[in-house]
Amino acid sequence: MTAGGALTRPPSARDVLVLAQIVDLVRGRGSATRSVLETLTGLGRTVVNDRLREGVDLGVLAEVDPLATGSRGRPSRAVRLRTEAGLVLSASLGAVSLHAAVSDLAGLELGHRFERIDVRDAPERVLSRVEALFDELLAAAPDRPVWGVAIGLPGPVDVATGRMVAPPTMPGWDGADVRSRFAARHGAPAWVDNEVNLMALGEWERGTPRERRDLLFVKVATGIGSALVTGGRLHRGDSGAAGDIGHVRVTDDPSAVCRCGKTGCLEAVAGGWALVRRLTGDARAGRSPALAERLTATGRITGEDIGAATAAGDEAARAAVARAGRVTGTAVAGIVNFANPGTLVLGGGVLRSGPLFFAEFERAVAEGTIELAARALTVRTSSLDPREGTTGGALLVADAVFRPSVLPLWLASGSPCGAAAQVQTAHLQAAR
Numbered sequence: 001m002t003a004g005g006a007l008t009r010p011p012s013a014r015d016v017l018v019l020a021q022i023v024d025l026v027r028g029r030g031s032a033t034r035s036v037l038e039t040l041t042g043l044g045r046t047v048v049n050d051r052l053r054e055g056v057d058l059g060v061l062a063e064v065d066p067l068a069t070g071s072r073g074r075p076s077r078a079v080r081l082r083t084e085a086g087l088v089l090s091a092s093l094g095a096v097s098l099h100a101a102v103s104d105l106a107g108l109e110l111g112h113r114f115e116r117i118d119v120r121d122a123p124e125r126v127l128s129r130v131e132a133l134f135d136e137l138l139a140a141a142p143d144r145p146v147w148g149v150a151i152g153l154p155g156p157v158d159v160a161t162g163r164m165v166a167p168p169t170m171p172g173w174d175g176a177d178v179r180s181r182f183a184a185r186h187g188a189p190a191w192v193d194n195e196v197n198l199m200a201l202g203e204w205e206r207g208t209p210r211e212r213r214d215l216l217f218v219k220v221a222t223g224i225g226s227a228l229v230t231g232g233r234l235h236r237g238d239s240g241a242a243g244d245i246g247h248v249r250v251t252d253d254p255s256a257v258c259r260c261g262k263t264g265c266l267e268a269v270a271g272g273w274a275l276v277r278r279l280t281g282d283a284r285a286g287r288s289p290a291l292a293e294r295l296t297a298t299g300r301i302t303g304e305d306i307g308a309a310t311a312a313g314d315e316a317a318r319a320a321v322a323r324a325g326r327v328t329g330t331a332v333a334g335i336v337n338f339a340n341p342g343t344l345v346l347g348g349g350v351l352r353s354g355p356l357f358f359a360e361f362e363r364a365v366a367e368g369t370i371e372l373a374a375r376a377l378t379v380r381t382s383s384l385d386p387r388e389g390t391t392g393g394a395l396l397v398a399d400a401v402f403r404p405s406v407l408p409l410w411l412a413s414g415s416p417c418g419a420a421a422q423v424q425t426a427h428l429q430a431a432r
């Protein structure tokens, strides 16, 4: 295997552009034969062969072993992306959960770690845990360079700067420069995005069934968020705030005080923390025998307790979960009418509370959507749970570095690490 940057004569700028296009075609297909590439590009055999030789010499492409493809007689002469050339680190942070993964350049996870966190802690405390998990993952992974890092955070992220902007429930994170920290630590380009954006991307690209229709992902856990993939791209909006539905107002009830300081937010009725608040009150008032028992035994009620009480038929728990599902479904129906996705996916910790929430959610979506938006809509639970975010993060990095407009920035040096800042900027401009 040839290492990167071993060319005797560097390819011209035009050759690099053609090679970038070829790499994109190969990547989209997993592998491609020379004759397929000639057809798709309209280029002659000699030009295609020259560019492929450069791609192999630079370490981004590799010849497919003809024996591995099982072809007989004349070898198929196919090439593939060298997905083993580098590693991608990705982390997905919820309010109380941290998932971290190391993947290859195809987004295939080579290792995964999970731990509980409280994201309201100072960024230093939380991010040092992300770094510790990344170090553990790298120590167990093949010895390859890190080509990129993606971090998903549970709040509004300005994707251009990689900083959170006034996150309602994480005040200490306002303006924290998460991207520079990881870019500097790993000497590689880094991206910071909203966690649900990464989850939507992961589910759109790798979820089952793989429908490739516009996809609306709704995460219901401690908090609530959503993200939309339309035409194969994340809809981030003008500054990255798109999809932040947790603090949409859904009720005039003055008792629905939200942790953001306002009242009547979706989260304040249907978020995991609001269910805990409501059912703790029910347990204290004697309306929920099952949860009163938990409260006495442990001093607090958890999401798992609510799931167990719901499964056991506790009326107060069932009523609260059903209401949360209905209110969320009604709010989401409005988005379905507006955005008209083909697939609506529910994910997050709520999936571990039993089937009641999803049943009520699905019914409220059906009741609240117009015929044309509803008739071909698939509503399902997340198929990658709980790995949507780390998968989406790895794919975001791979898509960014191999994008035909970005690849020429680093191709001659064999990896994007030497051009990290330019790669980040170019991808952000292309993603707008």
Ligand SMILES: [Zn+2]
Pocket: 168, 246, 247, 258, 259, 260, 261, 262, 265, 267, 268
């Ligand atoms: Zn709120």
